[in-house]
Amino acid sequence: MATSVTTDAKTLSGADILVKSLVDHGVDVIFAYPGGASMPLHQALTRFGDRLRTILPRHEQGGAFAAQGYARSTGKVGVCMATSGPGATNLVTAIADAKLDSVPLVAISGQVSTAVIGSDAFQETPIVEVCRGITKHHYLVTDVRDVPRVMREAFHVAKTGRPGPVLVDMPKDVQLAAEEVDWDAPMDLPGYHVEDRRARPEQIKQVAAAIKLAKRPVVYAGGGVIASDANESLRKFVAKTGIPVTMTAMGLGAYPGDDPLSLDMLGMHGSVYANWAVRDCDLLLAFGVRFDDRVTGMVAEFAKHAKIVHVDIDPSELNKNKPAHIPICSDVKYFLDQLNEIVSAPPQAEIKEWVKQCQQWKKEHPFKYSETFDGILQQHAIRELWKLTRDRDTYVTVGVGQHQMWTAQFYKFARPRTWLSSSGLGTMGFGLPSAMGVQAAHPNSLVVDIDGDGSFLMNIQELATCYCEELPVKVLLLNNQHLGMVVQWEDRFMQGNRAHTYLGPIRHAEASGKGSGPYAEERYPDFVTIAKGFGCGAATVSKKADLRAALEEMIAHRGPYVLDVQVPYQEHVLPMIPAGRTVHDIILE
């Protein structure tokens, strides 16, 4: 660690100190876009280039989502950097996204010099003010001597407790200042205590007792299971108790999706069997979740008859949306490991009956789509990709919308951290840049961005990064020429009135909802030409019979690749529980 440099006689600049801190914290990749107020930092990055790879995104938002991709797929802190003003504000969406999905992120922004802060200087924004509510913590560094302590605190806060984004705003004069600093300056966080977030023995006993009495228990597992690396502990728990598991969008991969006891995702677009299991359960074991409205619908009706055990490391999540009978503030892994020591299965006859019931529902109401459709359905493309990639080391990222939900439904994630989705904030444009970050962290893995045409276009400039930085990301583009999820709501709740949800020219009939046939008149833009213009491989496919070969070609391609798949726009994500409603209102057809 930093101690080795204490004797370094040479006085480093603030920029060097910051970059050296990154290296000392084990950062091996940073996504950084330079500008006037961050040039000294970039100069420093070149001096540490042998230990720290700097990847130049083509938009700061792309860089920040790439850092998220790195963080989400590794569990380590992702790092991005931007200049002051517009560079910093371009990070904002990805910072808010990291906050809602609890992703450990350190975002570094250049700032105008301290002497002109507050004078509306060129490219000045009060980025710390802007980001207060969307960061876990934030710093405006005004003294170079604070840099080692601030960086130590930033990494500590980002990754411990409930992870989250930390912003470090660094004025240019502080970057240039050269002073003797105390590399070992201790952290000064008198209000930050997360070490003691551990379930008490009597709480563990209480839960074990509740399980022993349960007849219809179900596990509701979320991102907290993955964040605390508790997937193995969860698997052991399920093996011991035989309790079925449903997962949130953030929790997919926490338990193997293709296991018979997996009930897949629950909530608005979750499985019938998961939602029915939660409806009928008498014990809901909520691990690392936050009772989000996309999961619960009308919260008073959610798991109405169940005793609720809620385990989360963030005490403010307990009793926030839904009161729990047994609220436990704890690291989920610690809790599960302790519980596994003493827990025994519920009464065998009853649990067997219950699992049989769940599996019966699963058989009767699987995720399904028309197998006879004369063309490629989104769900089919995803299932085919899963079949082709399930046995290899694969990571999947998504944008936001229908394709995201279908991927959650049809790609069965076997391992944690292999599925990356902007789940809380729901940021379109997440897929490609986050895939880039995954690829940087896992150079030898297959990384596929399953994207929609709307989401893909929001950060399509990152194809340049993929090409130039040699990040061979694959894009499976499910191109229906529409904002499919909004179209679905228009169709279901607004009599199909198209309100700016067609992505082609406005002269087309589809723009006013008067198109005929399953596809738009003519596909716009020409994604294949665009991808080739960026130097990527690209192809289009529209016949079902050609899909498999097209996917294989995509996977085999050495560089980044875009497979533009023609899909219909009338397809709806089902099942669906309308917003704010209950499981009784589930739409199946």
Place this chain on the structure above:
Amino acid sequence: MGGCLRFVPALSRGGDATIMLICPASLETPETMRHVLSALVQNVPGVLAHISGMLASRGYNIDSLAVGETEDPHLSRMTFVVVGDERVLEQVRKQLEKIVTVVKVDDISSKDFVERDLMLVKVKAPPGGQRTEIRELVEIFRGRIVDVGDQEVMIEISGKEGKIEAFINRMRPYGILELVRSGRIAMVRTHS
């Protein structure tokens, strides 16, 4: 008791505008109670902005907020008066504790505590009978006249909210020209 000044968010959620209403204290039901929270915070730039921003964005009702340095210059003390039911209060406390620069939050309403509010008020007081009456009232309320003008006096008074409210009501007929209050501060009594 008179009335309480209460910040009510214009929108229940997501509204950033706040409007000030005067509502009778008797409207408070047992479910929506007034709680005094005392928070120790790091004395660093932006901590007040962070806390007030969090309270506003989550739509909590704050009656009063007072801030000042403590005996330790690294720490400041914030005293909040929060209106809401038990669940709201629990959330406010937990959300406050989640802010990294907040060191400790105490709900001192459940304890035996001393509560004070400091007020400066300028009242119309032409020389003569009116001024004499005001002086008497100030004495009864244990306040002090701290400035005297041709036609008005400035009064300093401190005490619990009820007393301050009562004094304001007594002064209204004379004509209140200007009024400023510190917001409530509170401290738990020593147990002997």
